[in-house]
Amino acid sequence: GENVEQHPSTLSVQEGDSAVIKCTYSDSASNYFPWYKQELGKRPQLIIDIRSNVGEKKDQRIAVTLNKTAKHFSLHITETQPEDSAVYFCAASINTGGFKTIFGAGTRLFVKA
């Protein structure tokens, strides 16, 4: 079945720097790749997503890139701010008769002021 690996597990950056979180997936049938942000004690919330027919998507300070050949996708946050501190999860979804979603283990991002 599908497996999603996420790195790093913890990331600490200085305010204003960029942060990059990387994920790899195993099933080439995966076709939808969302990223969720979870603040402490709260529910996960979608921050950006990308479909398999797109290589890159950007929304203000957040961007996601997808390399289908390498089965690799990444989240890029530029000009980080303290409020970006949270746990970030990548996920891969497969639409083959059903619609399973497999999440990575998460990256805890600390943005130091």
Place this chain on the structure above:
Amino acid sequence: EAQVTQNPRYLITVTGKKLTVTCSQNMNHEYMSWYRQDPGLGLRQIYYSMNVEVTDKGDVPEGYKVSRKEKRNFPLILESPSPNQTSLYFCASSLSFTGGTQYFGPGTRLLVL
């Protein structure tokens, strides 16, 4: 207000005592799903439903049951809870099963003694 609700939010029970966690959404979403969140493991999908009377197993379905008799409700049933089902549970819904934002409920923290 568009939302996903879960009840109860916190539950302490004993091994073997059947319990149900309710999930309801008011957005007329087709797709609903249950996840459990454990430290270091991210979110793991338990069951999902693509529409009324259509349910399927996620990655970790053992020990759980679900039903989807109405579009808005998707209860999670633990027939005989065990301590390894102690976890934080999230219900989520999305407009369709072809991808798109999953809206998460507030979570249910379950402790099985």
